Amino acid sequence: MRRFxxxxxxxxxxxxxxxxxxRPFTDDSYPLSTYPMFAQERSTICLSHVxxxxxxxxxxxxxxxxxANEEITQAQQIVRAAVxxxxxxxxxxxxxxxxxxxxxxxxxxxxxxxxxxxCYEPTxxxxxxxxxxxxxxxxxxxxxx
Amino acid sequence: xxxLLTKLDRWWYAPLPALRLATLRIFVGGFAWVYLLVxxxxxxxxxxxxxxxxxxxxxxxxxxxxxxxxxLAGLITAALFAGAAFVLGARFRLAGPAFAALFxxxxxxxSCFGMVFxxxxxxxxxxxxxxxxxxxxxxxxxxxxxxxxxxxDGRHGWPVRLLCLLLVATYLLAGIAKLKGVGLEWLTGExxxxxxxxxxxxxxxxxxxxxxxxxxxxxxxxxxxxxxWATLAFELxxxxxxxxxxxxxVWSGVAWGFHVAVLITMSISFFYxxxxxxxxxxxxxxxxxxxxxxxxxxxxxxx
Numbered sequence: 001m002r003r004f005x006x007x008x009x010x011x012x013x014x015x016x017x018x019x020x021x022x023r024p025f026t027d028d029s030y031p032l033s034t035y036p037m038f039a040q041e042r043s044t045i046c047l048s049h050v051x052x053x054x055x056x057x058x059x060x061x062x063x064x065x066x067x068a069n070e071e072i073t074q075a076q077q078i079v080r081a082a083v084x085x086x087x088x089x090x091x092x093x094x095x096x097x098x099x100x101x102x103x104x105x106x107x108x109x110x111x112x113x114x115x116x117x118x119c120y121e122p123t124x125x126x127x128x129x130x131x132x133x134x135x136x137x138x139x140x141x142x143x144x145x
Numbered sequence: 146x147x148x149l150l151t152k153l154d155r156w157w158y159a160p161l162p163a164l165r166l167a168t169l170r171i172f173v174g175g176f177a178w179v180y181l182l183v184x185x186x187x188x189x190x191x192x193x194x195x196x197x198x199x200x201x202x203x204x205x206x207x208x209x210x211x212x213x214x215x216x217l218a219g220l221i222t223a224a225l226f227a228g229a230a231f232v233l234g235a236r237f238r239l240a241g242p243a244f245a246a247l248f249x250x251x252x253x254x255x256s257c258f259g260m261v262f263x264x265x266x267x268x269x270x271x272x273x274x275x276x277x278x279x280x281x282x283x284x285x286x287x288x289x290x291x292x293x294x295x296x297x298d299g300r301h302g303w304p305v306r307l308l309c310l311l312l313v314a315t316y317l318l319a320g321i322a323k324l325k326g327v328g329l330e331w332l333t334g335e336x337x338x339x340x341x342x343x344x345x346x347x348x349x350x351x352x353x354x355x356x357x358x359x360x361x362x363x364x365x366x367x368x369x370x371x372x373x374w375a376t377l378a379f380e381l382x383x384x385x386x387x388x389x390x391x392x393x394x395v396w397s398g399v400a401w402g403f404h405v406a407v408l409i410t411m412s413i414s415f416f417y418x419x420x421x422x423x424x425x426x427x428x429x430x431x432x433x434x435x436x437x438x439x440x441x442x443x444x445x446x447x448x
Binding site for chain 1: 197319
């Protein structure tokens with residue numbers, strides 16, 4: 001009986017683990033993943049991200065903890081989700097980032113938060129120093145101290 | 146057909162020492178416990194995320210809204226207690242399945258805010274095998290006073306086989322995904338170069354540092370092609386690691402090298418394989434004595 005159960009348990013777990021091979025590879029989950037991480041075309045990409053604007057017009061990229069938490073991909077997904085929702089979601093995110101920035105000394109020169117979507121050819125960026133092919137402002141808010 | 150099934154059965158239910166499975170329990174469970182402990186602040190930070198970014202996946206796909214702070218903290222604490230009992234092998238009939246389930250729930254919740262953490266998959270799956278098998282028959286509080294360490298039995302064999310199967314299956318799936326997503330063009334190295342460039346770009350966009358080697362690899366597509374070939378070959382060839390000890394050793398070495406390369410070129414850490422614990426089931430793990438290792442580590446730190 002014990003032997004039989006080991007087969008049932010093993011077949012079930014292996015069946016579940018291999019099942020993502022029969023799903024569209026973009027249909028990811030956890031822990032039964034389709035592993036799309038390195039399996040996507042990235043020749044052109046549009047990236048939504050957050051910039052802090054300092055006096056004099058200098059802008060600097062804001063790190064993940066200012067957006068969500070220490071995970072860069074999670075911060076990236078949250079900005080992307082807010083951009084796709086638009087409206088209130090985007091403004092709320094902008095305000096939340098502005099509050100975090102206001103509380104940190106290292107960002108004391110940042111006066112405004114900009115959420116933008118920039119489209120690139122990633123390879124050209126590094127080989128030819130290309131600028132983004134387009135940059136679309138999504139939301140902006142003041143940092144109040 | 147009958148002889149094939151007999152061979153399969155001999156392989157699957159081969160008698161292996163209780164010590165091997167127990168050692169795997171300690172190392173895999175120990176990794177999972179430390180991982181949870183180190184990531185506690187991250188998991189707790191999820192309670193502050195706005196509800197609109199909640200995208201439940203996996204076993205929590207049914208959740209209509211994020212968990213409240215108290216429930217989340219309770220789950221993390223329960224997972225840490227169950228994890229400690231799992232590693233020590235105390236009340237394992239309860240602690241084994243409990244830790245496997247709690248680790249799955251907590252880490253699934255960590256993947257419910259837009260990012261799926263792929264590097265946790267294999268840990269969660271392997272914990273299920275260890276948690277539901279006789280992995281506390283040796284080197285455990287439950288087994289104190291029992292002479293089971295040297296006992297070789299099929300009940301200690303199949304979980305080790307299943308750990309190995311799960312390990313190679315996850316790499317095989319990653320290889321299949323590349324063929325589904327990019328196709329054989331992956332072998333030209335251009336998709337890999339684009340991936341490295343994209344990863345560098347998003348790190349810069351989020352105020353991070355450009356990973357080492359990014360610029361070099363992106364500027365020299367010729368250097369990406371051999372890496373792309375090697376990646377696809379070792380992922381699709383993962384089942385070959387099951388052929389024997391030497392095959393397992395070679396494949397594990399290549400897999401570990403792959404993760405080191407990913408760390409250097411993209412600053413992406415797959416902690417579990419980088420520690421080597423992910424590959425331990427392919428070897429005679431019983432030769433590692435966790436207590437001796439602990440004493441040696443303490444001496445090293447002490448000095």
